[in-house]
Amino acid sequence: MNEKLLKDVVVPGEVIGVIEEFLAGEGTYVDGDKIRSLRIGRAILDVDERKVYVKPMIREELIPGRGDVVIGDVHSLKKDVALVLIRKMENKGVIFNVPFHGILHVSQVSNRFTESILSAVRVMDIIRARIINNKPPFQLSIKEKDLGVLLAFCPQCHNAMVIKDRKLYCPACKIREERKISTKYSVNFKL
Template sequence: MKTKSGDFVLPGDILGVSEEFVPSEWTYEEEGRIRSLVVGVVSVDNKNKKIAVIPKTSSPSILKKDVVVLGRITEVRGQRALVEIEKVKDSNRSLTTSYVGGIHISQAERGYVSRLTDEFRIGDIVEAKVTKVIGLDNIDLKTSEKELGVIKAMCTKCRHVMKKSKNEVICTNCGNKESRKLSVNYEG
């Protein structure tokens, strides 16, 4: 029996054999077989030969309130910036699947923000704190602390990485100046 990504599984279901795959998140190994620990959906990483399960009902305990995560801005809408969460800060274990978080305009900075595009742009790398986990693709984040916010900004004109200069960022390639919610940990 072999499972593929997207298959729905129950606790104890066989996902594969340990000669073929390394058991990863939410799985366990028993007598050479990799089984699911939870009700969820299979995620197969063929490149790294890893097999994991994405829990269906509960969110992974690793993502909880006050945990700081690293992610990439994928969309900036009127009131909400979407973040593809890549990892938990200070954890060398990367997440087996990507989780989607959102930063509401009221959670971007301490003060009033009139335009969210003054805070974040697509492609920026941010550090943000989890405020609420609703689901795997619905995690509320905030950046309204000085050590949170953009740590790497991408120029909207040429996609080059930007350098921090006081409260703004300047593109070292084209000279474009932009505004961001910068973290004190900005890396440039």
């Protein structure tokens, strides 16, 4: 489901949309031409159905699960896996004070065969990934085009690397590095 967070916290009676624009979903009611919240929660838009609904605020909401898009940094590499510290759940706008652990296996890098996890990510890289299971430790995938490395740093001078000829490049050190680069890669990315 393609969801968009409209507002982090809404209170009962608060206007979250108009009926010309959206359908009124769970946790909402229609008042004239306005859609209002029935409860305290998060106002979310189901983009595909153009339907707004309000998810009640419960703690489980804040725990990542299958399908969530997360941002984290690569903590360590071991044989065929990268251990990722998940710092943010992008699709729900949640930042974790204590990061969750995520595991990226080499088989989840691409639909094509990837020989080594080292050609996809390196320690310190910031990555955007999708969670593919429901319980910690979370299994991650970066197969989609906009998933993968969002920002990487030069192994020598530690400056942000730029994209050049579909690889990462440090203009200062003239170093090239291979990664599974996200289409959202940006030298200005901030976690």
